[in-house]
Amino acid sequence: MTSAPALSRVENPPPVKAPRITADRAALAVLLIATAALYLWRLGSSGYGNDYYAMAVQAGTQSWKAWFFGALDPGNVITVDKPPAALWLMGLSGRIFGFSSWSMLVPDALAGVASVGLLYAAVRRVSGPAAGLVAGAALALTPVAALMFRYNNPDAVLVLLLVAGAYCTVRATEQASARWLVLAGVAIGFGFLTKMLQAFLVLPAFALVYLVAAPTSFGRRLAHLCAAAGAVIVSAGWWVAAVALWPAASRPYIGGSTTNSALELALGYNGLGRILGGDGDPGGSGPGMMIGPGGSRGFGGEAGLGRMFGESFGLEVSWLLPAALIALIAGLWFTRRAPRTDRTRAAVLLWGGWLVGTGLTFSLMSGIIHPYYTVALAPAAAALTALAGTGLWRGRHNFAARAALALMLAATGVWTFILLSRNGSWHPWLRFLVLVLVAVTVFALLFGADRVRGAAKPLLVAMVCAGLLGMSSYAVATAATSHSGGIPNAGPVSSGFGRPGEPTDDELTALLTGTTTKWAAATGGAQEAAGLALSTGKSIMAIGGFSGRDPAPALERFQQYVANGEVRYFLAGGRTRGGANEIATWVEDTFTPLTVGGTTVYDLTRPR
Numbered sequence: 253m254t255s256a257p258a259l260s261r262v263e264n265p266p267p268v269k270a271p272r273i274t275a276d277r278a279a280l281a282v283l284l285i286a287t288a289a290l291y292l293w294r295l296g297s298s299g300y301g302n303d304y305y306a307m308a309v310q311a312g313t314q315s316w317k318a319w320f321f322g323a324l325d326p327g328n329v330i331t332v333d334k335p336p337a338a339l340w341l342m343g344l345s346g347r348i349f350g351f352s353s354w355s356m357l358v359p360d361a362l363a364g365v366a367s368v369g370l371l372y373a374a375v376r377r378v379s380g381p382a383a384g385l386v387a388g389a390a391l392a393l394t395p396v397a398a399l400m401f402r403y404n405n406p407d408a409v410l411v412l413l414l415v416a417g418a419y420c421t422v423r424a425t426e427q428a429s430a431r432w433l434v435l436a437g438v439a440i441g442f443g444f445l446t447k448m449l450q451a452f453l454v455l456p457a458f459a460l461v462y463l464v465a466a467p468t469s470f471g472r473r474l475a476h477l478c479a480a481a482g483a484v485i486v487s488a489g490w491w492v493a494a495v496a497l498w499p500a501a502s503r504p505y506i507g508g509s510t511t512n513s514a515l516e517l518a519l520g521y522n523g524l525g526r527i528l529g530g531d532g533d534p535g536g537s538g539p540g541m542m543i544g545p546g547g548s549r550g551f552g553g554e555a556g557l558g559r560m561f562g563e564s565f566g567l568e569v570s571w572l573l574p575a576a577l578i579a580l581i582a583g584l585w586f587t588r589r590a591p592r593t594d595r596t597r598a599a600v601l602l603w604g605g606w607l608v609g610t611g612l613t614f615s616l617m618s619g620i621i622h623p624y625y626t627v628a629l630a631p632a633a634a635a636l637t638a639l640a641g642t643g644l645w646r647g648r649h650n651f652a653a654r655a656a657l658a659l660m661l662a663a664t665g666v667w668t669f670i671l672l673s674r675n676g677s678w679h680p681w682l683r684f685l686v687l688v689l690v691a692v693t694v695f696a697l698l699f700g701a702d703r704v705r706g707a708a709k710p711l712l713v714a715m716v717c718a719g720l721l722g723m724s725s726y727a728v729a730t731a732a733t734s735h736s737g738g739i740p741n742a743g744p745v746s747s748g749f750g751r752p753g754e755p756t757d758d759e760l761t762a763l764l765t766g767t768t769t770k771w772a773a774a775t776g777g778a779q780e781a782a783g784l785a786l787s788t789g790k791s792i793m794a795i796g797g798f799s800g801r802d803p804a805p806a807l808e809r810f811q812q813y814v815a816n817g818e819v820r821y822f823l824a825g826g827r828t829r830g831g832a833n834e835i836a837t838w839v840e841d842t843f844t845p846l847t848v849g850g851t852t853v854y855d856l857t858r859p860r
Contacts, residue, residue: 276381280372283385287368287392290731291361291401296353297734301404303782304738304798305339306356308332309404310785312343313351319343321495323504324778325785327770327818330797330804332778333508333521335491337445338406360408364401367412367631368392374419375635377426378599383642386716390634393724395742396568398731400627403740406447407627413443414454415631418602421458425598428468430476437480441487448522450628453613455484457605465598492518505804507778507797512804529618559615560626567671568742569626569633571723573611574663576633579640580604582656586647599639607632622739645712648702658694661719665690668722678744682725689718738779757849763821764788770818773853774810776800776826776836784823793819796832807834814856824852 300306304324308331312319315326322336323329332339341359349355368388376384391397400407417439424432436458443451459477466473495506495514509517561570583600590597610628614621641660647653665687672683693715702708729744764772765788772790775781777800785792795810796802805813813819822839826832843854 279381279385280369280388283372283388283392284365284369287388288361288365290392290398290728291364292358293731295357295361295402298357298402298736299353299734300786301353301357301736301740302738303786304778305332305342305404305406306353307778307782307785307792307794308336308339309342309346309356310351310789311791312336312339313346314791317503321504324507324781324794324797325771325791327791327793328504329793329795330505330778330802331507333517333798334406335445335448335514335518337442338409338447341409342404356404357402360404361401363408363412364392364397367401367415370412370415370419371631371635374415374422375599375639377422378595379639379642383638386642387635387638390572390638390720390723391630393720393727394569394571394627394630394634395723395727395730396624396627397630398727399568399735399740399742400624402731403624403735405624405740407624410443410446410451411627411631413439413446414451414606414628417443417454417458418606418631418635421461421602422599424476425462425466425602426595428466428472428476430479433462433476433480434483437483438487441484441489444484444488444518445491448518449526450625453610453628454606456609457602460605461598461602464601465593465595467593505797505802507802507804509802526619526621527613527617529620555616555618557612557615560611560629563674564623565614565626567674567726568623569629571668571671571726572633572637572664572719573629574667575641575660575719576607576636578656578660578663579636580607582644582653582660583636583640586643586653586656596639596643600636603632603636603639607636623741624739648697654697658697661690661697661715662694664719665694672722672726675743678729679725682722686718686722689714689721693718757851759849760851760853761787763848763853764790764792767820769820771813771820773821773823774819774835775823776832780823780826795826795835800826800832805835807838810835811838817857819856822854822856824854 308318308322308324311323311326315323315328317323317328318326319340320336321328322331322334322339324332338360341363342356345355345359346352349358368391371391372384372388374384375387397411400411417436420432420436420439423429424436440451440455440458459480462477462480463473466476468476492514495503500512505512506514506517508521510520559565560573580600583597583604587594587597587600607629610632614625614629637660641657644653644657644660648657668690669683669687672678672680672686693711696702696711697715702711726743730742733744735741764784767773767790770791771793772788773784774793774795775784776795778794778798781792781794784790793805795805797804810819822836822843824836824840824845826836839854839856842859843856844858844860846853846855
């Protein structure tokens with residue numbers, strides 16, 4: 253078999269007639285409108301989603317300094333344990349439209365629509381509009397994407413930036429364009445400002461593709477890669493430098509770090525700590541591990557090559573992974589004799605390198621990992637499956653290509669059946685329908701039903717529908733279900749670990765709402781403070797940050813706040829670890845306790 257008929261397109265395809273362009277644009281418009289409907293429909297049903305980030309978004313609508321640094325409160329005591337790029341978008345939306353669940357979540361939903369559009373554009377440039385449509389639809393209908401593009405964790409913006417980087421890399425590789433490659437570096441740099449080192453997992457694939465396939469000399473390819481590396485450093489490093497140069501006494505403490513340093517946070521807690529585990533970065537499935545719907549584990553279960561297919565991750569993202577891995581092998585095999593600059597092989601390397609590099613990292617890392625992280629795999633799996641699938645369909649006159657395509661479809665059907673069996677109480681008939689449809693289409697493909705006059709296009713549509721039916725049904729169910737907490741799970745069951753307890757007591761809410769001080773109250777840990785801030789609209793000091801263990805504020809600083817009359821109440825019952833425990837002990841020894849709606853409250857204007 254030759255490589256070109258199976259997967260490769262000609263380097264300079266003939267001009268497309270105007271009516272076809274109109275049809276392609278109409279199909280793209282339908283895809284984007286349907287994606288927007290899926291992601292925007294009942295968008296506010298999950299409330300504030302992850303209250304931890306919602307608290308920071310609210311603070312950013314009240315203080316520009318809090319917005320810039322990603323502080324948890326407008327008084328700027330401590331930041332979230334991530335960089336603030338995703339918070340910038342949500343905060344700006346809140347300033348324009350007023351802070352609400354809807355205004356906070358709309359940027360993430362639109363990031364999802366933009367990601368689908370950019371993925372379509374990237375795949376279309378290599379394999380045509382049909383492949384682009386399948387790739388975009390597959391991304392939109394991946395359950396974890398339907399979850400995270402309707403949620404306020406940073407992952408939605410991260411995925412948009414990663415797909416933008418991939419699109420720019422495709423454009424750069426086509427023309428050996430330093431400008432497009434630099435733009436790819438800028439996208440990844442801002443990905444760092446969204447979720448730090450996770451954004452860099454795609455860099456080896458991007459660099460490899462350009463180094464291998466760009467149509468210029470080896471020296472120029474290296475020079476262009478150096479320029480792109482500089483763009484990554486500048487676009488990622490300017491905020492880190494601003495934090496380092498800003499006087500520490502007049503900015504919030506960098507939450508999650510041990511030295512009040514954004515660079516240390518990137519390399520430590522959000523870097524090697526995630527890979528290697530250790531204190532503050534627990535992983536695996538140890539004692540007391542949180543168990544969610546379907547047996548999913550909040551911290552990902554045991555590390556290993558099967559992790560992406562296991563109980564925690566399988567229903568989130570693995571629907572197309574078997575097909576994508578087959579597509580990667582087939583794509584590399586059928587293009588093995590293609591020229592160095594072959595665009596199809598470059599695309600296979602790009603999306604396959606993204607999938608394998610990120611997937612292996614997620615599978616083997618020993619530190620904190622949550623199932624929703626896998627949304628970063630969805631674009632690569634969707635693109636690789638669509639690109640190879642359409643290429644093999646074009647080369648189906650050769651039995652090897654036909655067999656590879658049938659194997660991709662059969663693997664998807666069997667794996668979908670297994671995944672749906674894990675949630676056997678949810679429409680149990682669906683998995684059998686998928687299996688039957690896949691079996692029929694595989695049989696028709698192998699025995700040449702497409703050769704019957706007029707049967708090729710209906711068979712192709714039937715294959716796509718059969719392959720995506722189970723996954724898309726689960727994605728729609730995910731979008732139709734309210735999710736909350738810090739670790740949401742895809743699926744038709746409302747879920748989410750780590751949900752902060754919002755106060756339901758009217759007396760406590762009224763007490764805090766009536767304050768006029770800089771901080772209405774302080775309490776240990778951000779998860780406890782978040783519900784108070786969101787329900788009252790007041791500034792609540794989250795002593796110790798997310799976990800309550802960060803050294804901010806120091807006892808002496810907190811005592812000065814109290815002496816200045818800037819904090820009115822202290823609420824017992826929060827996370828009292830480290831410095832938070834020291835402050836709690838001082839408050840309990842110094843001030844008179846009250847009981848407000850079942851909560852112990854210390855009035856910091858009434859010493860014992």
